[in-house]
Amino acid sequence: MPAEFFTYVHGVLHAERVSLEEIAESYGTPCYVYSRAALERRFNAFHQALFGIDHLVCYSVKANSNLAVLDVLARLGSGFDIVSAGELQRVLAAGGKASRTVFSGVGKTAPEIAQALEAGVYCFNVESAAELETIDRVSRAVGKRAPISFRVNPDVDARTHPYIATGLNENKFGVPIEEAPALYRQAAGMEHVEVHGVDCHIGSQQTSLEPFADALDRVLGLVDALEKIGIPIRHLNVGGGLGIRYKDETPPAPAEYIAAIRKRLEERRLKLIVEPGRAVAGNAGALLTRVIYLKSNGEKRFAVTDAAMNDLIRPALYGAWQEVRAVSVIGESAGKRYDIVGPVCESSDFLAKDRILDIEPGSLLAILSAGAYGFVMSSNYNTRPRAAEVMVDGERAHLVRRREQVKDLFALESRMPADG
Ligand SMILES: *Cc1c(COP(=O)(O)O)cnc(C)c1O
Numbered sequence: 452m453p454a455e456f457f458t459y460v461h462g463v464l465h466a467e468r469v470s471l472e473e474i475a476e477s478y479g480t481p482c483y484v485y486s487r488a489a490l491e492r493r494f495n496a497f498h499q500a501l502f503g504i505d506h507l508v509c510y511s512v513k514a515n516s517n518l519a520v521l522d523v524l525a526r527l528g529s530g531f532d533i534v535s536a537g538e539l540q541r542v543l544a545a546g547g548k549a550s551r552t553v554f555s556g557v558g559k560t561a562p563e564i565a566q567a568l569e570a571g572v573y574c575f576n577v578e579s580a581a582e583l584e585t586i587d588r589v590s591r592a593v594g595k596r597a598p599i600s601f602r603v604n605p606d607v608d609a610r611t612h613p614y615i616a617t618g619l620n621e622n623k624f625g626v627p628i629e630e631a632p633a634l635y636r637q638a639a640g641m642e643h644v645e646v647h648g649v650d651c652h653i654g655s656q657q658t659s660l661e662p663f664a665d666a667l668d669r670v671l672g673l674v675d676a677l678e679k680i681g682i683p684i685r686h687l688n689v690g691g692g693l694g695i696r697y698k699d700e701t702p703p704a705p706a707e708y709i710a711a712i713r714k715r716l717e718e719r720r721l722k723l724i725v726e727p728g729r730a731v732a733g734n735a736g737a738l739l740t741r742v743i744y745l746k747s748n749g750e751k752r753f754a755v756t757d758a759a760m761n762d763l764i765r766p767a768l769y770g771a772w773q774e775v776r777a778v779s780v781i782g783e784s785a786g787k788r789y790d791i792v793g794p795v796c797e798s799s800d801f802l803a804k805d806r807i808l809d810i811e812p813g814s815l816l817a818i819l820s821a822g823a824y825g826f827v828m829s830s831n832y833n834t835r836p837r838a839a840e841v842m843v844d845g846e847r848a849h850l851v852r853r854r855e856q857v858k859d860l861f862a863l864e865s866r867m868p869a870d871g
Pocket residue numbers: 511513514532555556652654655656690691692693726727728729730823
């Protein structure tokens with residue numbers, strides 16, 4: 452199984468030492484379940500591999516931004532990579548430090564930049580010349596100097612799903628690496644901007660080291676070129692993107708990934724920033740759902756569950772494969788082949804296809820590797836309240852987001868005026 456902290460004990464799937472049957476009983480379904488130990492293990496794998504290097508592990512908040520997840524990581528000294536002022540507020544509310552937070556994203560607005568400056572973020576990862584101008588202007592108004600790095604696009608093919616590849620020149624992200632020296636020169640001449648680093652992020656769910664190594668070689672070439680023209684670089688941000696095992700992928704371990712980077716840094720005295728999201732949270736979570744009906748249409752058998760694409764959109768959006776396990780082993784039968792589908796009115800509403808499962812109506816299923824890009828991408832489509840979230844810590848379970856109620860869903864709406 453891809454997720455080491457989700458294991459069977461006496462025929463029942465547990466998160467750490469808590470039975471998923473008990474969690475379903477206490478908190479209902481659908482429900483996201485996270486393992487604190489899994490989050491800590493994965494964060495520490497990065498942190499420890501960076502021993503001896505001046506570094507900052509900035510967990511990418513967008514992968515899973517629940518306050519409890521951020522809190523667990525902040526207590527280990529994690530920094531954070533944010534893409535909005537909303538994520539900054541989450542980091543601060545969870546006990547994270549702005550001084551360990553980097554701000555990425557192609558569309559930072561002036562008010563967002565002002566908020567981040569006031570809070571004192573570690574660095575802005577700038578993605579265009581226009582954004583640089585805005586940062587300079589806003590910093591002047593706020594009376595501060597903004598620490599910046601440019602997110603450069605090394606034009607390497609990350610060979611991942613096109614929706615999550617970001618390192619090619621055709622993507623909207625970053626600035627082309629060839630244009631970077633001119634932009635750095637411009638930034639170096641600005642009064643309210645301070646050049647700190649170089650940044651890149653080539654895409655998500657990378658399962659080999661090659662694209663990282665290619666990108667790093669190009670980025671280090673830029674660092675050297677900048678030093679030659681009198682623009683010293685203090686930190687190198689290599690982004691996130693390290694993949695995880697969903698099925699049978701064999702991504703490098705964080706230690707191997709860091710070792711490959713360490714080898715290339717050689718004598719350079721650069722602070723290293725990494726921004727893992729999926730690699731920290733992905734296998735630290737599962738989506739727990741109950742089978743409502745079993746049905747068959749001709750040849751096909753369906754298990755209709757109370758979770759749907761609005762709860763977990765990766766299968767519908769990317770055709771992603773996630774492991775599905777029956778929470779309780781019910782008998783000796785090998786099971787039957789099912790598509791696992793939700794109640795949403797879309798044919799793309801599936802969570803998994805062609806899975807052999809021994810289940811009956813009422814059975815609980817766990818969809819593994821759902822800790823990253825799971826709850827955060829959920830919606831209220833079909834007026835479906837979003838799932839509860841639970842953090843397991845050893846033998847204890849904590850409700851870290853209560854299930855939404857339907858009245859929450861239209862609380863911000865109003866009817867037409869009575870005289871209208
Ligand atoms: C999404 C993102 C990450 C995290 O990516 P993962 O694949 O989850 O590790 C890191 N940095 C930036 C700029 C991102 O947009």
